[in-house]
Amino acid sequence: MVIFYIEHENGSLKKNCYETAAYAAALAQQTQSQSVGICLGSVSAESLAALGEYGTNKVLQDTNARFDTEVDAGVLAKAVAAQAQQLNAQYVIIPHSYLGRALAPRVSVRLKAALVPAVVEMPDTEGKFLVKRGVFSGKGFAYCTAHTTVKVLTVAANAFPAIKTGTSVAEVQNFTAETTDTRVKRISVEKLSNKVSLTEADIVVSAGRGLKGPENWGMIEELADVLGAATACSRPVADTHWRPHHEHVGQTGVTVSPNLYIAIGISGAIQHLAGVNSSKVIVVINKDPEAPFFKAADYGVVGDAFEVVPKLITALKAYKAS
Amino acid sequence: MKILVCLSKVPDTTTKISFTDNNTKFNAQGVTWILNPTDEWYALVRALEIVEQQGGSVTVIHVGNAEGDQLIRKALAIGANDAVRIDVEPQDAFQAAANIAQYAAQQSYDLIMTGKETINYNGAIVGGIIAEILELPYVSLASSLDVNGSTATMKCEIEGGEETVEASLPLVVSANKGMAEQRIPNMRGIMTARTKPLSVIPAFANTQTQVEVVKFEAPPTRGNVHLVDPDNMDELVRLLHDEAKVI
Ligand SMILES: Cc1cc2nc3c(=O)[nH]c(=O)nc-3n(C[C@H](O)[C@H](O)[C@H](O)COP(=O)(O)OP(=O)(O)OC[C@H]3O[C@@H](n4cnc5c(N)ncnc54)[C@H](O)[C@@H]3O)c2cc1C
Ligand SMILES: Nc1ncnc2c1ncn2[C@@H]1O[C@H](COP(=O)(O)O)[C@@H](O)[C@H]1O
Numbered sequence: 001m002v003i004f005y006i007e008h009e010n011g012s013l014k015k016n017c018y019e020t021a022a023y024a025a026a027l028a029q030q031t032q033s034q035s036v037g038i039c040l041g042s043v044s045a046e047s048l049a050a051l052g053e054y055g056t057n058k059v060l061q062d063t064n065a066r067f068d069t070e071v072d073a074g075v076l077a078k079a080v081a082a083q084a085q086q087l088n089a090q091y092v093i094i095p096h097s098y099l100g101r102a103l104a105p106r107v108s109v110r111l112k113a114a115l116v117p118a119v120v121e122m123p124d125t126e127g128k129f130l131v132k133r134g135v136f137s138g139k140g141f142a143y144c145t146a147h148t149t150v151k152v153l154t155v156a157a158n159a160f161p162a163i164k165t166g167t168s169v170a171e172v173q174n175f176t177a178e179t180t181d182t183r184v185k186r187i188s189v190e191k192l193s194n195k196v197s198l199t200e201a202d203i204v205v206s207a208g209r210g211l212k213g214p215e216n217w218g219m220i221e222e223l224a225d226v227l228g229a230a231t232a233c234s235r236p237v238a239d240t241h242w243r244p245h246h247e248h249v250g251q252t253g254v255t256v257s258p259n260l261y262i263a264i265g266i267s268g269a270i271q272h273l274a275g276v277n278s279s280k281v282i283v284v285i286n287k288d289p290e291a292p293f294f295k296a297a298d299y300g301v302v303g304d305a306f307e308v309v310p311k312l313i314t315a316l317k318a319y320k321a322s
Numbered sequence: 323m324k325i326l327v328c329l330s331k332v333p334d335t336t337t338k339i340s341f342t343d344n345n346t347k348f349n350a351q352g353v354t355w356i357l358n359p360t361d362e363w364y365a366l367v368r369a370l371e372i373v374e375q376q377g378g379s380v381t382v383i384h385v386g387n388a389e390g391d392q393l394i395r396k397a398l399a400i401g402a403n404d405a406v407r408i409d410v411e412p413q414d415a416f417q418a419a420a421n422i423a424q425y426a427a428q429q430s431y432d433l434i435m436t437g438k439e440t441i442n443y444n445g446a447i448v449g450g451i452i453a454e455i456l457e458l459p460y461v462s463l464a465s466s467l468d469v470n471g472s473t474a475t476m477k478c479e480i481e482g483g484e485e486t487v488e489a490s491l492p493l494v495v496s497a498n499k500g501m502a503e504q505r506i507p508n509m510r511g512i513m514t515a516r517t518k519p520l521s522v523i524p525a526f527a528n529t530q531t532q533v534e535v536v537k538f539e540a541p542p543t544r545g546n547v548h549l550v551d552p553d554n555m556d557e558l559v560r561l562l563h564d565e566a567k568v569i
């Protein structure tokens with residue numbers, strides 16, 4: 001049995017949930033097993049049943065609304081581990097999301113299972129178990145084996161496409177999870193309005209010190225808007241408070257792997273590249289043809305960002321309109 | 323307030339990563355080791371600030387061989403009171419975490435702090451494993467931490483936003499950017515660090531490795547960059563659509 005954790009928010013499934021479901025389904029198929037989603041909280045039975053399109057066989061749901069705002073991974077881990085034991089699960093699949101990073105280690109300890117975090121491919125389950133993950137902040141990959149029968153894997157964001165494999169409907173069954181006291185309480189949530197989440201974004205528009213000052217970010221925001229992209233920045237830009245900390249990407253910031261990463265006025269220091277070079281396609285806009293970033297780019301524009309970016313916005317708007 | 327800060331040892335951020343022995347080992351030749359940035363910059367400094375305001379002590383702990391001693395001395399120079407090194411080079415996150423948890427179980431820390439993740443193994447899981455073994459609450463990726471009596475308040479990054487959470491001590495927290503500002507050790511710190519206690523203890527039982535790296539691989543290299551005329555952004559859009567298929 002392969003079980004996976006269903007992350008949701010305000011009643012909707014999160015993007016990572018589809019990736020995790022697809023991963024679990026592919027693993028179940030590969031090991032001639034079933035994939036079962038565990039959902040704690042209020043999500044409509046229809047949206048859970050629709051996970052069948054991604055290959056999910058069954059969803060076990062505890063509709064208790066207390067789970068909707070539960071941020072104590074200890075409480076969630078207890079419920080997930082209990083289900084894993086009951087179902088005799090061999091694999092537990094969890095997104096490598098903010099919540100997943102707190103949940104997975106707790107589940108693995110409870111199950112005495114090895115945890116391989118942030119995997120980027122399907123494992124080899126034929127011979128010795130072997131799975132690929134990113135290490136050295138994007139400067140390498142490691143193939144890992146695990147010495148326990150039960151294995152917990154977290155799936156890196158944007159690494160495994162959420163592919164619809166059919167039109168099946170997953171069976172949704174209720175269960176009642178054992179609950180424990182919450183020791184971490186949510187006081188408030190601040191959503192960045194209308195913003196695409198940086199870690200999950202398909203497209204990231206990022207800018208560096210070449211922009212000269214925070215007042216010049218209007219065109220970056222506009223470019224991101226046109227593309228439906230998240231915004232990011234280099235470390236000195238966040239350190240000097242031109243942009244918020246959570247936008248800092250790189251080895252000591254957020255690691256991203258979108259389909260498209262557009263770097264504007266960023267030199268391409270090794271620590272910056274480390275956090276972004278698993279992006280599928282990289283576009284670099286820099287006025288210095290010798291900027292190291294061009295060596296790590298697929299497409300490059302040698303030019304002044306203040307001239308190039310507005311032209312790119314115009315071209316994109318024309319393309320979107322056509 | 324007794325705080326334990328977990329410090330790991332990682333290759334300097336400028337290290338060109340390569341592998342040896344048929345790609346089965348990380349090539350450590352010529353590598354300069356540093357304290358993992360988020361451990362040093364955020365977890366350690368915030369721990370020191372809390373103790374400076376409220377009294378108490380900061381102990382740093384490192385699981386690893388004697389190569390780590392000079393890095394531990396740096397943490398003492400920045401201001402930690404004492405240090406513990408568990409003398410085993412961990413092969414996976416579980417081994418590091420299980421050793422720290424068993425050491426901490428013999429003490430009574432109000433706070434156990436880690437960095438966000440190590441820049442060599444990028445697991446972001448050691449703190450969670452420690453918390454579960456010790457049955458403590460855990461808050462991961464906190465970008466601020468304030469302690470008031472026996473309650474801690476933290477801001478945490480989440481997808482597309484931030485949340486504020488509250489937890490009671492004792493607590494395990496992993497520190498993210500924003501929690502503190504990096505401190506550079508001064509001369510006096512470096513001098514006093516030499517005489518601060520650093521105890522070296524053997525590994526605990528039942529801390530076997532669970533995950534083993536069998537082989538490494540370098541990331542794929544990109545082809546030559548395709549330069550586009552800065553006056554022809556229609557062409558870039560066309561390439562991104564037709565060729566790269568990303569828009
Ligand atoms: C321990 C450590 C960890 C680090 N971690 C990170 C990290 O995680 N992330 C990170 O980003 N950095 C990190 N750094 C910093 C890194 O080394 C670089 O200093 C940083 O990435 C440079 O930022 P930048 O490219 O924005 O600025 P700069 O290096 O100043 O580059 C600005 C670029 O903009 C170009 N430019 C200027 N004007 C224009 C214009 N009008 N139009 C177009 N282009 C223009 C210039 O040609 C130049 O290439 C780290 C450093 C250390 C020591
Ligand atoms: N060998 C170690 N000794 C002490 N602390 C460690 C060690 N390895 C990891 N840590 C701590 O755990 C955090 C997360 O590590 P990881 O889960 O490997 O990304 C690091 O930022 C450190 O604070």
